[in-house]
Amino acid sequence: MENNTTIKTHKYRLYPTKPQEAAMFETLRLTRQLYNAALEQRISAYKKQGKTVTGYDQQKELTALKEACPEFEAVYSHVLQEPFERLDKTYRSFFARVKRGEKAGFPRFKPAQRWNSFKFKEVWDKKKGRWLTPGRPTDDGKRINIPKIGSVKCKFHRPLEGTPKTLQILHECGEWYAVYTCEVPKNPLTPTGSSVGVDVGTTWFAITSDGEFVENPRHLKTGLRKLRVQQRTVARRKKGSNRRKKAVKLVAKNHQKIRRQRLDFHHKTARRLVNEHDVIAHEDLKVSNMVKSNLARSISDVGWSQFFDILSLKAESAARKVIRVNPMYTSQTCHQCGHRSKESRLSQSRFKCVNCGHEDNADLNAARNILQAGARPSGVNDSEVMHVVA
Template identity: 85%
Template sequence: MEENTTHKTHKYRLYPTKPQEAAMFETLRLTRQLYNAALEQRISAYKKQGKTVTGYDQQKELTALKKACPEFEAVYSHVLQEPLERLDKAYKRFFARVKQGVTAGFPRFKPAQRWNSFKFKEVWDKKKGRWLTPGRPTDDRKRINIPKIGSVKCKFHRPLEGTPKTLQIVHECGEWYAVYTCEVPKNPLPATGSSVGVDVGTTWFAITSDGEFVENPRHLKNGLKKLRVQQRTVARRKKGGNRRKKAVKLVAKTHQKICRQRLDFHHKTARRLVNEHDVIAHEDLKVSNMVKSNLARSISDVGWSQFFDILSLKAADAGRKVIAVDPRHTSQRCHQCGHTCRENRISQARFVCVACGHSENADINASRNILHRAGHALHGVNGSGVSHAVA
C-alpha cells in the first residue's frame, strides 16, 4: 500500500433468502472443516515424521480434495484458500511470540461458535479497473453477487469509497453482513496549530490538557440489569433445548448492542479530537495487564484499546500525529515545577504539589504531563511549546 492511501472497511447488512442462507451456513461448515483438517494434518505430520507442512503445501492439495470430497465443489476456490492462509498466519504468530519469549497459545481447533465468516480475497480487477464476480453490486445497488450462493439482497446505506480489495461475509447474532475492505486516498485536514494531551480514566472517559471533561457513557453498566435477567433465564433453560438457544441469542443481541454503542461513541470522540488538533498524545497503556485488577469490568467497559486504535487510524487518514507516551508518574508529577512524588495527589480528583504549592484537578495535571512528554518525543518541539494549553 502506498503512503498516500489507507484502508477502510464498509459493512452492509445482507438479507439472503432461505436457500441462500442455507448455502452460506454450508460454506461456513465446510471452511471450518477444512481449517480443522489442515490443523490436524500439520500436527500429525510433525508428531509422526517431524515434518513441517506449509500453507502453500496444503493449498496445492485442494484440487485433489475436491475430487475426493465433491461437496467442496460447492465452495468458491478463493474461499477455500482463505482458511489455509488463516491457519498459516496463526502458526506464524505463534512462533513469533515464542521467539519473543512471551506466553503463546497454540492454534486451536475451531468449534462452530468460533467460526462465523468466509472471505473472498479479490473483488477488483486492477488491470481492467472493474469488478470481478465476487461481491459485484448490481446496477441499482440493491444486491451483490456471491459466487456459488447467488445474488443476495444488500442494504447499501452509504456508498463504497476507493478501490475494493476484499469481501468478507460475516454471520453475527442471526444477521448476515458483507464487509468490504477498500483502499482509499488519504484525506489530510488543514492544520489547526493545536495539540492536546488526553488522560483516559473510568470516572471520566477522557480529560484533555485544555480542561475538557468527556463523559464516560458506561454502556455495559447501563445494560447490566437487562443482562442479568437474560442470563438467569439462560441458566434456567435445559441444555440443548430450543428455548435455551433462543435465550442465548437474546443475551448475544444485548452484548452486540452494547458493543455497537461503545464503537459509535469511540468513533465520534476520536473524530472530534482529530478534527480539532494536529497532535494528540495519550498514555501507552498495557490494557491487557490492567484488566486483571479489581477494576476489570470498568476498564473493559470504557474500551481504551479500541479507542486508541480508532484514533490512530483516523489521525493517519487526516495527516495528524498520535503519540503514545510512557505513563509512569504522569499523575504524580507537577507539570509546573516537575516535582514528582506520591504525596502530590491527595485524592482522586485533587492535585497539590508539595514543592511549589501548585493546585489543580489531578486529571488535567496528568493530561498536561502527557502533552509535555509528547513534546519531547517530537524533534525540535519543547514541552511548553507544543500546546496553548500548557502554562
C-alpha cells in the first residue's frame, strides 16, 4: 500500500523567562547524567558479566531512580525515557558500522557541550485527535506548554502542518527552539514531462544536463576572515574565563550564520529543481571519503550530502523521482558517441572526445551522462557503453 504521507519538521524560536530557562538547563543536565550513567551501566555489565543491557531494561529502573534521587521527579517521564532510546540508537549505529567494516567509534560519554536537547516522544492523542500536554499551543497561539517547565513564549512564524508526532527542545548558540516533527500529506505537483541530470562540484555548485550552471556561493570562504579573527581571540583568552566563553559564543554564532545561509541556499535550489522536473538524476557520492582529500574545506563548504537529503525529501513530498547514479566514468565518457577515455578530459572544464571529436564543457558532458545513466533500465551495467540521450 502506497504511503501518502511524509515527515516534515517545523522549528520555532522560544523565549523562556529566566526561571524557565533554568529549568530547561536543569533538564538538560539530568538527561545527560542519565545517558552517561546508562552507558556506564552497559559497559560494566558487559565487562563483568558478559551481559547485554537494553534500553527497555534500564527504563524499568526509572521508578526506583526517582525514589533514590528525587531531583529526577522534576523531569517529565517521557523525557527521562528518551536518553535510553538515544543510547539504543547509538549502539545500533555502532554495530552497523562494525558489520560494514567501517571505523566503528564506540559510544562515548557526553560532555555538556555535546548535549543540547531533550525530547517529548508523543504530543498528539491519535484516538481523540487532539493535543496532549507536551507542546500544546495556547489558545492565543503565542505560547506552548512544556510539562514541568511551564507555558513558554513561542514565535510561530508559520503554521504547523499535518499531525504533530514529537517535540524536541533545542539549545543552540544561546537560543532555545521548539522542533516539531509532523506527519504531513504529500502534495503531488503537476507533471512537467522533464528529466534532468545534475553534476555537482566546487567550482560550480551544480551543472544540469539542460545547460544551467548554478553558482557556488562559498558561504564558509566568505566568512573565513571574520572566523579567523574570532578564533585567534579565543586562543588568546584564558581557559575557563568569562571573556573566553563570550569569544567562543561569537565563533559559534558566526558558524550558525554560515550554516543557515547554506541551508537556505540548498532549500531554494532543491525546490526549483523539484518544481521544474519530474525525474532528477544525480551522482551517488561518498562524501565522507571525499572530505579526506586536500579539497576537504571546499567540499564541506558546498554541503553536497545535506543538499541531496533535502532534494530527496522535497521530491518525495511532490511525487517526483530522484535517482542516485554511480559517478564512475561519467567525466570520461562522451555523451555523443559513448566512447570512454581519460584522455578526453583535457582539463577541469574542457572535454574533447578522442574518438568523435565532440567538444563540450566537461561538467555539462558529465551531467548529460548522469541523466543518461539515470534513464537506463536497472538491469544494465553502468560500465556498458552509453548511448545518446535526445
